[in-house]
Amino acid sequence: MPAAQGTFPGRPARPAEGAAGxxxxxxxxxxxxxxxxxxxxxxxxxxxxxxxLVNGGRTVKNMRIxxxxxxxxxxxxxxxxxxKGLENFKVEGPAIIVSNHQSVLDMMGLMEVLPDNCVQVGxxxxxxxxxxxxxxxxxxVIFINRKSTSSxxxxxxxxxxxxVAENVKVxxxxxxxxxxxxxxxxxxxxxxxxxxxxxxxxxxxxxSSFTSFYNPKTKLFTSGKIKVEVLPPIETxxxxxxxxxxxxxxxxxxxxxxxFRLSGRPSQAKDSS
Ligand SMILES: CCCCCCCCCCCCCC(=O)SCCNC(=O)CCNC(=O)[C@H](O)C(C)(C)COP(=O)(O)OP(=O)(O)OC[C@H]1O[C@@H](n2cnc3c(N)ncnc32)[C@H](O)[C@@H]1OP(=O)(O)O
Ligand SMILES: CCCCCCCC/C=C\CCCCCCCC(=O)OC[C@@H](O)COP(=O)(O)O
Numbered sequence: 373m374p375a376a377q378g379t380f381p382g383r384p385a386r387p388a389e390g391a392a393g394x395x396x397x398x399x400x401x402x403x404x405x406x407x408x409x410x411x412x413x414x415x416x417x418x419x420x421x422x423x424x425l426v427n428g429g430r431t432v433k434n435m436r437i438x439x440x441x442x443x444x445x446x447x448x449x450x451x452x453x454x455x456k457g458l459e460n461f462k463v464e465g466p467a468i469i470v471s472n473h474q475s476v477l478d479m480m481g482l483m484e485v486l487p488d489n490c491v492q493v494g495x496x497x498x499x500x501x502x503x504x505x506x507x508x509x510x511x512x513v514i515f516i517n518r519k520s521t522s523s524x525x526x527x528x529x530x531x532x533x534x535x536v537a538e539n540v541k542v543x544x545x546x547x548x549x550x551x552x553x554x555x556x557x558x559x560x561x562x563x564x565x566x567x568x569x570x571x572x573x574x575x576x577x578x579x580s581s582f583t584s585f586y587n588p589k590t591k592l593f594t595s596g597k598i599k600v601e602v603l604p605p606i607e608t609x610x611x612x613x614x615x616x617x618x619x620x621x622x623x624x625x626x627x628x629x630x631x632f633r634l635s636g637r638p639s640q641a642k643d644s645s
Contacts, residue, residue, distance in 0.1 A: 397590070397591040397592060398591045400591070400593065401588070401591035401592070402591075404449065407448070408449070411445060411448065412479075412504050413502055413504060414503075415441050415442070415445075416502075416506065417503040417506075419434075419437055419438055419441045419507050420507050420510055422437050423507070423510045423511075424510070429510070430509060430510050431510075432491050432511070432512040432538075432540055434510045434512065435488075435489075435490065435511045435512065436488065438483065438507060439483045442479055442480060442482075443480075443483050443484060445479075445480050446484070449477075449595065450595025450596070451477075451480060451595060451596060451597075451598060452596075452597045453481065453484045453597075453598050453599075454597060454598070454600065455484065455485055455601075456599075456600070457602035458485065458602055460575055460602045460603060460604050461541075461575065461602060463573055463575070463605050465536075465572065466535045466539055466540055466541055466542070466570065466572045467542075467567075467572050467573045467574070467575050467605060468541070468542050468544060468563050468564075468567040468570075468574045469487075469490065469541055469542070469543040469544070469574075469575045469576075469577055470544055470545070470546045470559075470563050470574060470575070470576050470577070470623060470627070471543070471576070471579065472545075472547065472551075472556055472578055472627065473545035473547050473549070473550050474550060474551060474552045474579065474581070475552050475582060475588070476550070477586060478545075478550075478579070481598055481600060484600065485577065485600055485602060486543070487541060489539060489541060490540065490541035490542070490543055491511065491512040491540060491541075491542060491543065492542070492543040492545075493516055493542060493543070493544045493545075493563075494508060494513045494514070494515055494516070495515070495516065495518050496516060496517050496518075498513070498515070499515060514527060514531055514542070515527075516562075524562065525565075528562050528565065529569065531566060532566050532570040533570075535570055535572070536570050542563075544562065546559040546560055546562070546563045546564075546620075546624075547559065552582055552586065553583075554581040554631075554635060554637070555631070556627060556628050559620050559623065559624050561620050564619045564623070567619070568611045568613060568615060568616060568619065571608055571609055571610075571611075572608065573605035573606060573608060574606045574608065574619065575602065575603065575604075575606075576606070576623055576626060576630070577601070577603070578600070578601050578603065578630040578631050578634060579600050579631075580598055580600075580634035581631065581635035581637075583635075584596060599635075603626060603630060606619070606622065606623065606626075
């Protein structure tokens, strides 16, 4: 898809033109997001067939197939990832990975660094997105009902047991929703309860702000570079439920500081606005 951001020299821009000319930001945005959705739907259907043929059903092993497919998407959108700290994923055994969540485009960044044997926690509504829901199901994503705290907590407690038994890493977006403001939303505590219950380390992953190339409010969607940093694991051995708030705050501050540094806003790292 063309980024279509340039203006022909020598004449004023018009609000909307054909594909050969300069597209209005709204048309450009709609085309690129529409293409992303179609790409996801088509590739999910194809990947689902591959997953069923290779692995037979719902298993974390399917994430390797999904990862390989989604890693090609960046080329269609002119996105580049600069990744640092991948060695921090090499902890023995299971872990909770927490990262910032800006957009549906995050699936590309997720798959760019996703370690083996790692599943994500997702809202249950994702299951109803046609072939995308099917591939997410086949990949072993843990579905939670955000409208019911008690059922979400029950699912998470179950995950605390199975992730250790099955040696699986779990990827959680602790903001609990997408947020493309260039800052972090306050963290929900589910991931940190989970880490302490399972006594496994928390590994923070931070993606630089998308705001320079992607903003749904202003209909901006061009090519761009995303910096990704996998931070050192934070141990939870010996921590108790009383330590959940401290652990959450510690991860939040480290990730916010890193987010501002990666996004070129170091002076605001200590700003709480
Ligand atoms: C081709 C295409 C391919 C696509 C690629 C596929 C990849 C797929 C990628 C999919 C990506 C999908 C991406 C997505 O879909 S992101 C959206 C879904 N993910 C999340 O929401 C995860 C983050 N949320 C949480 O962690 C929440 O805390 C949960 C959901 C668990 C509850 O939220 P809720 O809002 O209901 O409640 P609350 O947070 O106010 O908490 C209330 C109280 O409960 C306490 N509490 C919380 N948890 C526990 C616990 N376990 N044991 C004991 N206590 C616990 C907590 O401390 C608090 O108490 P207090 O502290 O106030 O006293
Ligand atoms: C037969 C039904 C057809 C449904 C068609 C659906 C078309 C959508 C197709 C592709 C979109 C690609 C989505 C990839 C997965 C994105 C996961 C994601 O980013 O979910 C958002 C969730 O973390 C937070 O949700 P909210 O910000 O709270 O909301």
